[in-house]
Amino acid sequence: MDSHALDAIIARYDVPDGRLLGILSEVQEQEGYIPHDVLVMLSEKLGVRLSRLYSLVTFYSFFSLQPVGEHMITVCMGTACHVKGAEMVLSALGKHLGIETGMAQDGKFAVTTEDNKFTVTIARCFGACSMAPVLSVDGNLYGYATPENLPAILAEFGWREHES
């Protein structure tokens, strides 16, 4: 993201309420993460200390300092999903993609596959509990997820069984 693009985002926030988180959210959405140089630029443009921006980015789970993969898979770990087997879905997902999902208790959990195709994160709750367990790929919700129907979902995004 260049200085010009960042200015365009900042210009949309002319009032103090919701401003910092709003700007950071737009950066996160456009870039898929918050690049360090953008954070430095933002600090200079707004006259807000870099340490303060850093504290926001590390406190809120919506932000990531690491680049993410091509596709973002978010597994809902809400209560309804939990009682209907979300942990089994997550661990099956880890197996298919060859990543470690054991640490997924943390709200800031995020792991990217070696080929940079997928990043797996968790959500506290999408509020789509009626179709639990739920996961989202690039913002699209998939309900009634099971370890069995995962391969079909992943295949939509270019994943092939033999690759794992």
Add this chain to the structure above:
Amino acid sequence: MRVEAEADLKALQATGLKKLKPDKPRIAVGLATCGAAVGGRKVYDRLREAIAREGAEIDLVQTGCIGYCREEPLVNITLPGKSLVILRKVTEADADAIVRAVLNGKVPEDKALCRVPAWDHVTGFVMEYGKGFDAIPLYQDVPFFAPQRKVILRNAGFIDPEDIGEYFAVGGYAAAWKALHGMEPEAIIAEVEKSGLRGRGGAGFPTGLKWRITRDAPGGAEKYLVCNADEGDPGAYMNRNEMESDPHMLIEGMIIGAFAMGLRHGLIYIRSEYPLAIERLGRAIGQAREYGILGENIMGTGLSFDIRIARGAGAFVCGESTALVASIEGRTGRPHPRPPRLTDPEGGLFGKPTDLNNVETWCNVPAIVANGSGWYAGIGAKGNTGTKVFSLVGKVDRVGLVEVSLGTPIRTIVFDAGNGGANGKKVKAVQTGGPSGGCIPLRLFDMPVDYESLNKAGSIMGSGGIVVMDEDTDMVDIARYFTGFATGESCGKCVPCREGLKHTLLLINRIQAGKASKKDLATLQEVCETIAATSLCGLGQTAPNPVLTTLAYFREEYEAKVRP
């Protein structure tokens, strides 16, 4: 056009009614987040293609969700002069048959869930759809709907949430007109007080009293009015549906509150996990400004009030009032001790007194103003008036949003509306109130759902999530799940919450691994009681509830896992 006279509203209502009840068939697809995700979006597209192919004179629109999630995607069909018919579990493959049936003046009856001859939109307008389709069950005879009373979800699933015209059609903004042009601010506050409305975010603080305190606080109009839409409890999604299905109802409630408290600045703090709700609210606010209902000189009164949206960024603790304010100000969401409360001088947003109410609290306000406090106080139980929307999820047969009068027994919600366990399993417990709530065992299901009864049982109302557990659910695992959640979401500021929860989790993990002794159960109890007694904010004070209630009601499950 701007709404500046009562006749303007009436004219807009008449125009809106032509959309809602046109003189040609209308097909409406339920497209809230869930409906769209389970195929509603594809159904909509196929219907559009089929209508175009036939060159049919049929209106195709989207609506929000009536709450019967299990039966989604839901499609409403309105034929002129006939009862509205709700179709269930509609798939893409049904689109052609639906359009053909409609063109022949029929509906595919094998897909019908129920019919609605007339619908009370509660704020003063009853829609008469008409007769016909007698073989299809009536809405009120459908077991899922039978125990329900719709006050908050009065329009959800019937109107297009992206069209202010349809909100005008069902009497929308008439309550705001009545309040702004026909009532004194003091009288509005008195009405809300007399209605008995209590905070629907879960704590149950009297809404009218909070409004009065804010109105009386110094600061003139430079105070803030904030809607808490940070619905963070996992398992709760009623606020999402309220905003996605009927965003103008929330805006109207906030306008009435702003006038009563004499405020100009409104904010909706909404979690970023709800993109569709953010989009629809943004659109609704824009439409309200176009009609002069928000902004300067609202409804020709000379008053100004506007609403902005502030997005959260994924932190459960930001539902707590002081953390929420910090988050809007662009700080990390760490609570501070109260007092000062938000309503205190220098206690709120940017140091101004601030009124904070939950989405659903605001949604009740137009209904109270329209029908009077006496009407509202007649719903529910003494001290617990009105209705509450619950999200009935987990291992229950009929999953969905259930709106019932407060004081309705848990049994009615889980067994009458929900039809008990899914797949014929036996229900063991419900969990209410999210990570701050507790697990209530089956033997207590005759308990009325109200703020005090739930507290007494060790749980809380919370925002209204009811997660059903069945015979296969491991209650110690549930305690571990919520403790893990709270540990991850603890802001880290105070020691009891940050360290205590971590040790609670370690203890439960030891129990689950079969490495704990009976003495550890006593330690677990003691640690939890200490966290509850000494934590700084509501998150820590209530986070032990899932452990404490499972220890109290399902002790045998713990004991089976520990050495003597």
